[in-house]
Amino acid sequence: MEKNLKKNPVCDERCPVRASLSLLSGKWTLMILFQINRNVVRYGELKRAVTGISEKMLIQELNMLVENKLVSKEVYPQIPPKVEYRLTELGLKTLPIVDQLAQFGLENLV
Amino acid sequence: MEKNLKKNPVCDERCPVRASLSLLSGKWTLMILFQINRNVVRYGELKRAVTGISEKMLIQELNMLVENKLVSKEVYPQIPPKVEYRLTELGLKTLPIVDQLAQFGLENLV
Numbered sequence: 001m002e003k004n005l006k007k008n009p010v011c012d013e014r015c016p017v018r019a020s021l022s023l024l025s026g027k028w029t030l031m032i033l034f035q036i037n038r039n040v041v042r043y044g045e046l047k048r049a050v051t052g053i054s055e056k057m058l059i060q061e062l063n064m065l066v067e068n069k070l071v072s073k074e075v076y077p078q079i080p081p082k083v084e085y086r087l088t089e090l091g092l093k094t095l096p097i098v099d100q101l102a103q104f105g106l107e108n109l110v
Numbered sequence: 111m112e113k114n115l116k117k118n119p120v121c122d123e124r125c126p127v128r129a130s131l132s133l134l135s136g137k138w139t140l141m142i143l144f145q146i147n148r149n150v151v152r153y154g155e156l157k158r159a160v161t162g163i164s165e166k167m168l169i170q171e172l173n174m175l176v177e178n179k180l181v182s183k184e185v186y187p188q189i190p191p192k193v194e195y196r197l198t199e200l201g202l203k204t205l206p207i208v209d210q211l212a213q214f215g216l217e218n219l220v
Contacts, residue, residue, distance in 0.1 A: 010158065010159050010161060011141050011144065011145055011159055011160050011161065012161045012162075013161075014220055015141075015215075015220075016211070016212045016213075016214075016215025016216040016219065016220050017140065017141055017144045017208060017211050017212050017215060018141055018215075019215040019219040019220045020211040020212070020214045020215040020219060021137070021140060021141060021211065023219070024211070025135060025136070025137050025140070026135070027131065027135050030127065030131060030135070031121050031125075031127055031128055031131060034121065034127045035121055048120065049120050049121055050121050051120060051121065051122045051123075052122075090218060093214055093217070093218060094214060096210045096213075096214075097207065097210040097211055097214060098127060099210075100206045100207040100209075100210050101126070101127050101130040101131065101134070101207055102126045102127050102130070103126075103206075104126075104130045104203055104204060104206075104207060105125075105126025105127060105128075105129040105130035106126040107203070108200060108203060109126065109129040109130060109133070110124055110125075110126050110129045
């Protein structure tokens with residue numbers, strides 16, 4: 001009897017989990033946020049750190065993250081050009097999600 | 111100087127975040143786990159609860175979740191057939207991730 005007492009509401013457009021996933025559910029998105037973390041990271045460092053991601057996909061993901069205000073990008077006008085990424089205030093708030101993903105992986109998968 | 115003191119290691123095959131995302135990064139995966147939650151849920155209920163998902167995609171996702179031992183499926187041999195899903199012990203351990211997604215969405219997006 002009690003098994004159905006606490007039902008979740010329907011997960012429609014106003015569902016917070018759906019809203020978060022619409023920003024974060026890309027195959028690489030949370031991995032990139034995890035890698036940037038509380039650091040200031042250059043493009044080349046990210047490319048090396050997220051092994052297996054293509055150049056095109058990394059650029060596309062970073063542009064999406066900047067557009068969605070999760071990551072800020074700073075371009076230094078020098079030669080060779082230097083580009084740095086860091087999490088915004090909003091981006092930093094995704095770190096508890098990343099931490100839980102890391103914990104689940106550590107305890108159950110790797 | 112201190113900005114680069116604490117760097118994450120490279121996120122390769124042994125990275126726990128990558129391992130978790132290989133199971134959970136589908137567009138609908140965490141939303142389905144959120145909807146099942148601590149309940150026993152019939153297929154039709156899930157279909158209604160996860161608005162916008164196609165029949166094909168829901169079946170595919172559920173099969174993947176059963177295969178990866180995050181969800182268990184019980185089929186009752188009756189007419190019409192009754193199929194129920196619940197989270198396994200491993201599946202229940204993903205709920206802290208879902209909770210953080212919900213909290214991020216609630217506080218920042220919806």
